[in-house]
Amino acid sequence: MSGSLFARRGLFVAAGAAVLLPGVARAAADVGRPAPDFSGVDSNGTTHTLDGYRGRPVVLEWTNHQCPYVMKHYSSGNMQAQQREARAKGVVWLSIVSSAPGEQGHVEGARANELTASRKADPSAVLLDPMGRIGRAYGATVTPHMYLIDARGTLVYKGGIDSLRSADAADIPRATQYVRQAIDHLLTNRPIPEPSTRAYGCTVKYSRTST
Amino acid sequence: MRFLAALVFALLAALPARAQAPVSAVAETENVRAELLAEVGAIKPGQVFRMGLHQKLREGWHTYWRNAGDAGLPIELKLTLPPGFTAGPLIWPRPKVYDLSGVVSYGYENEVLLMLEVTPPATSPPDTIRITAEATWLVCEDVCIPEEAKFAIELAVSPEGRAAPAEVQRLFDAARRAVPLASPWSARYGVARNGDPTVVIDAKGLQADRLSELYFFPADWGVAAHMPRQNIVIGPDSIRIPMRKGDGKGKPPETFAGTLVMTEQTGDAKTVQAFDVTAKFDASFQPPPLSTSAAQSELDLWEALLFALLGGMILNLMPCVFPVLAMKAASFAQFAGASRRRVRMDGFAYGGGVLLSFAVMAAILAIIRHVFGGVDWGFQFQNPVFTLLMAYLFFVIGLNLSGVFEIGGSFVGVGQGFAAREGSSGSFATGVLAVVVATPCTAPFMAAALGFALTQPVPVLVAVLLAMGVGFALPYVALTLTPALQKVLPRPGTWMIRFKQFLAFPMYASAVWMIWVLVQQSGADSVLYALGGMVLIGFAIWIWISGMAAGRMALFGRAAVLLALGTALAATVKLQPGEAASTEATGSGVVMEGWEKFSRIRMNDAVAKGKPVFVDFTAAWCITCLANERAALETTATRRAFEQAGVVKLKGDWTKRDAEISSVLKEYGRAGVPLYLYWPPGAHEPRVLPQVLTEALVLSELSQVPP
DSSP states (O other), rough: OHHHHHHHHHHHHHHHHHHOOOEEEEOOOOOOOOOOEEEEEEESEEEEGGGGTTTOOEEEOOOOOOHHHHHHHHHHHHHHHHHHHHTTTTTTEEEEEEOOOOTTTTOHHHHHHHHHHHHHHHHHHHETTTTOHHHHHOOOOOOEEEEEOOSSBBEEEOSSSBBSSOOEEEEGGGOBHHHHHHHHHHHTTTTOOOBBOOOOOOOOOOTTOOO | OHHHHHHHHHHHSSSSSHHHHHOSSEESSEEEEEEESEEEEEEEETEEEEEEEEEEETOEEEEEEEEEEEEBBBBEEEOOTTTEEEEOOBBOOOOOOEEETTEEEEEEEEEEEEEEEOOOOTTSSSSEEEEEEEEEEEEEESSSSEEEEEEEEEEETTOOOEEOHHHHHHHHHHHHHHHHSSSSSSSSEETTTOOEEEEEEEOOOOGGGEEEEEEEEESSSBOOOSSSSOOOOOOSEEEEEEEOOSSSOOOSSSSEEEEEEEEEOOOOOEEEEEEEEEEEETTOOOOOOOOOOOOOOOOHHHHHHHHHHHHHHHHSSSTTTTTHHHHHHHTTTOOOTHHHHHHHHHHHHHHHHHHHHHHHHHHHHHHHHHOOOOOHHHHHHHHHHHHHHHHHHHHHHHHHHHSSSSSSOOOHHHHHHHOOOGGGHHHHHHHHHHHHHHHHHHHHHHHOOOOOOOOOOOOHHHHHHHHHHHHHHHHHHHHHHHHHGGSOOOSSSSHHHHHHHHTTHHHHHHHHHHHHHHHHEEEEEHHHHHHHHHHHHHHHHHHTTTTTHHHHHHHHHHHHHHHHHHHHHHHHHHOOOOOTTTHHHHHHOOTTOOOOOOOOHHHHHHHHHTTOEEEEEEOOOOHHHHHHHHIISHHHHHHHHHHHHHHEEEEEEEOOOOOOHHHHHHTOOSSSSSSEEEEEEOSSSSSEEOOHHHHHHHHHHHHSSOO
């Protein structure tokens, strides 16, 4: 049935017997599976790891302050409000900037802090990921791309911030706020209704040379 | 009421500047020039006509298809029509793939015309009507800008209607050619245990070598990931499209729709064809998963390095390496004092030599990888030819390990020379030599390891090979540092041979596995080709090692070896759709309904009688022919026009390279099908129609029939 899988195993039986090279490959972030661990430095130089937050739910928010879709949710105050709500409930909120140097939305620590202050944002930390390592590990493709990881380290939500895929802030009140919905359900031990949704926004401005 | 209307008007006028701007058929933003177009100059009551949003994009920028991919948003167009008018859904031309640092999206560059059909009421009185439209789109280069525009056009309604200006007509004609046709084939899809979907399109008798740049654009998000490239396999009975799973959750939907785009090399040109495919979910079909590729998964580097290190150490156990190592170890143990220091220096020099050899190997592999691109086993294993070659490779490696044949000559002498070498000056060279000398017994393993390394990004490739080098040098270097270690070394002996022979069995098992995979891919017959090929390979090796390929019988021996190996390799061809191989059993697949079979006599006869004659030279494997038939030759309007004009319709089926048809193709300078000839009534010379037909073109040809 799964010929290719067996073919690969076949190759590794051979390769493994010979030189014991493994084909151990880690899958990209998938809802219902353990979220990839990561280690990232924030705008103040502090290192954060996912394992370090074991025991608390964690939100990952991919961001790029120059992307119109990110602006939609910051100029309307929607993102900041959700950050405050989530943190008040004990959820860790990490905003992640995966824009490479020279690309749109790339920031250094000082600028990231300025943006947080001027936008009255309230994330637990802003992680700087200029090499796109965390972004690639999670398969983040757009800003904003949102992830929710439960206290045991399982990815429970991946997708968009809300259900109306537009650049128009007027759509926000009419949209289902997927992240808020996911957090509410997670914290009340109910199954998350839409655990994987289509994210929308600008492409993450990864480094051109990385894959 | 009037007051209320005035108030509403005043409020509307107070809306932001954009709404106030005079609305015309053209809207220009920084990156897009957009125009609302109609395919008529004047509307004929009751007659459907097309409208469209035409975008000219700044170079390097693109807008998005209905499924925008990983990022982006589809173009949206909302028409406001006068009462009684209705509009159909948007008609999307085939998109292209954009890969921005691994984020894949689907869209359009340069220009695009999104069409829709508008039905005016049959009772419209002559008048001028106004149609307005609102459009939004996201236009991206590296950065993305959401844009919106409003349009208005005025169109006359007249009883006869009027055609659009020629340049507008051309835009619509071009857009029509880019719109996917309904798939002529049925399709199904299955989902692997890990969720990876594979679509199978039941297209028989296609020729893989005519088709290139195939891509399946999923119509919706969820079932399949948006991949930068797909490895679509064209088999004798089907097109298989293995994909990685998307982010959708829950049960696979009943249907999985998408657009298959491909480029066909017809006799003389390349044409792009697109088909809308709707695959039905088939629960009984469980395809193999598409293995995670380098782009989507990351190898646990430390683990790979550890195993590479171990692998390198195991190489020391090979029969042509181990005795040397043991001998050297024994000699180290006798040294003391200054000699010990020299031995240590020797050890490091040797290690340096080994590492250099592995570094050179890594460099060569990196170059190969750069030139040929990364090898992705997941993709390759979908290809039956590759699977068969892998089966052969494992079989041959197994034979080698079993001792059936040896690579190269005798190494005992070289090995002894290497052991006898004294002094640190030669040690570096000895390290290099050790890697080379060890090749005969390490080659099979190295082949597998190098193949694996080729799938990895260059830094990983280099790291893995250097780790192997360290592993290879480690026991020797360790012995020079601590000669006492030699006590724990086993004595060289027959166990080395046994160990090597034992390793043959995983190889044979792998070959069996490959054949099993092959059966999944190519059907039961492939067992015959694969096992027959192995018999021939075994035969060739026997002739070679028996010495029959040298000496008096050399010519015959070598010819036999070549013949056997050639035949074994030729089996791969049988796995491909051979020329008309599969169509012979099932009939060619060309539909003749409504057409007479072509013969030169019939053609000449009809032309001589002054009748209008249309000849369609086609083949079952010619997708452009099929597309032309669907889009232009077998539409209701064309059939009616053929009938009204009393055209003699002849169809030549070139699926099996019919000689009579070949001669006609040659006369008209064509290397292959499609070829369309049309003799208007009384004409002596035919008009040669283009390779890509549109309904409008055929109708206009037929309308030239004199009354």
